[in-house]
Amino acid sequence: MREPDFWWRVPGLTAAVTAPLGAVYGRIAAARLRRPGRTLPVPVVCVGNLTLGGAGKTPTAIAIARLLQGAGLKPTFLTRGYKGRLEGPLTVAPGAAAADVGDEPLLLARTAPTILARDRVAGAEAALAAGARVIVMDDGLQNPSLTKSLALVVLDGRRGIGNGRVFPAGPLRLGLEAQLDVAHALLVIGPPSDLALPVVEGARRRGLPVFAGRMLPDPAAVAALRGQRLFAYAGIADPEKFFATLANAGLAPVRTAHFPDHHAFSAAEAARLIADARDEGLRLVTTEKDFLRLQGDPALAALAAASATLPVGLVLDDAAGLRAVLAARTGLRI
Numbered sequence: 001m002r003e004p005d006f007w008w009r010v011p012g013l014t015a016a017v018t019a020p021l022g023a024v025y026g027r028i029a030a031a032r033l034r035r036p037g038r039t040l041p042v043p044v045v046c047v048g049n050l051t052l053g054g055a056g057k058t059p060t061a062i063a064i065a066r067l068l069q070g071a072g073l074k075p076t077f078l079t080r081g082y083k084g085r086l087e088g089p090l091t092v093a094p095g096a097a098a099a100d101v102g103d104e105p106l107l108l109a110r111t112a113p114t115i116l117a118r119d120r121v122a123g124a125e126a127a128l129a130a131g132a133r134v135i136v137m138d139d140g141l142q143n144p145s146l147t148k149s150l151a152l153v154v155l156d157g158r159r160g161i162g163n164g165r166v167f168p169a170g171p172l173r174l175g176l177e178a179q180l181d182v183a184h185a186l187l188v189i190g191p192p193s194d195l196a197l198p199v200v201e202g203a204r205r206r207g208l209p210v211f212a213g214r215m216l217p218d219p220a221a222v223a224a225l226r227g228q229r230l231f232a233y234a235g236i237a238d239p240e241k242f243f244a245t246l247a248n249a250g251l252a253p254v255r256t257a258h259f260p261d262h263h264a265f266s267a268a269e270a271a272r273l274i275a276d277a278r279d280e281g282l283r284l285v286t287t288e289k290d291f292l293r294l295q296g297d298p299a300l301a302a303l304a305a306a307s308a309t310l311p312v313g314l315v316l317d318d319a320a321g322l323r324a325v326l327a328a329r330t331g332l333r334i
Helices: 013-033 055-068 101-109 120-127 175-180 199-207 217-223 239-248 267-280 288-294 300-305 317-329
Strands: 044-049 075-079 114-116 134-138 150-156 185-191 210-216 229-236 255-258 283-287 306-308 312-316
Touching: 044 055, 044 217, 044 317, 055 075, 055 134, 055 210, 055 312, 055 317, 075 101, 075 120, 075 217, 101 114, 101 288, 114 120, 120 134, 150 199, 150 312, 150 317, 175 199, 185 199, 199 210, 210 217, 210 239, 217 306, 229 239, 229 267, 239 255, 255 267, 255 300, 267 283, 267 300, 288 300, 300 306
Parallel strands: 044 134, 044 150, 075 114, 075 134, 150 185, 185 210, 229 255, 229 283, 283 306
Antiparallel strands: 210 312
């Protein structure tokens, strides 16, 4: 689905009309959140967000895994495989088709062993059977089925929580207070806007550590694209963030096209992108997640071959501080 624009504005008439439904949804979800979960014999680090749509969970989960790997530990990712056909539990092969497992698990599998399971308890059991010693969950803050050693909330500093209302009246998955009550730390990615301040203030009232980070593009990819006239396209929750990343790197695209989050490109869309880029003398560039969704489909092979990518990674302002919180919450020597 494409996110409604009113989610990310000061509440107006549309949000007010849908607010009662959001309140009902929020109460049901909050009650579910209070259920006790299963406690595993290994630490569980959950990287989640408060809203529907992208906030930077997957890059953060990868950064957490690399902190653990830097300490000689071997993390295992646990993911639901959103938009993938398979339910699992299964181990994600790096070369799997995105249509089967989703795009985010393929990104995770490049860094560490990745278990996909719609049922998180079954996935955790599969991870344990495969020898997991610490589990990093990509998403799952609102799912109580597993007890979390550390629940790290990721927040997009620019978009924050939008109009502050619960789905469908706004982007919140459930009420802000209920979600912060189960969090152990907050990571704000990018400078916080007024839409992010309620979360930062709520975290500080609870005494939660608040960290900051930035998404930075890969320097080699930036160098390879420099001087080219670019046609940027993206099917992610916030395409404007990708386009802004290009512009901030000195690669302002001549043309852009955006699609819904986790969009499955059709052969006709692929042909149109290729033709438009060719006719205007532009180089196609997209996100790593979008590129992964092109692979494994012969109808999209030409678009994949014509497209460059701009990988981005999370840079933490206080990696040592997050490492200390991670160690304290998990009992691991990091």
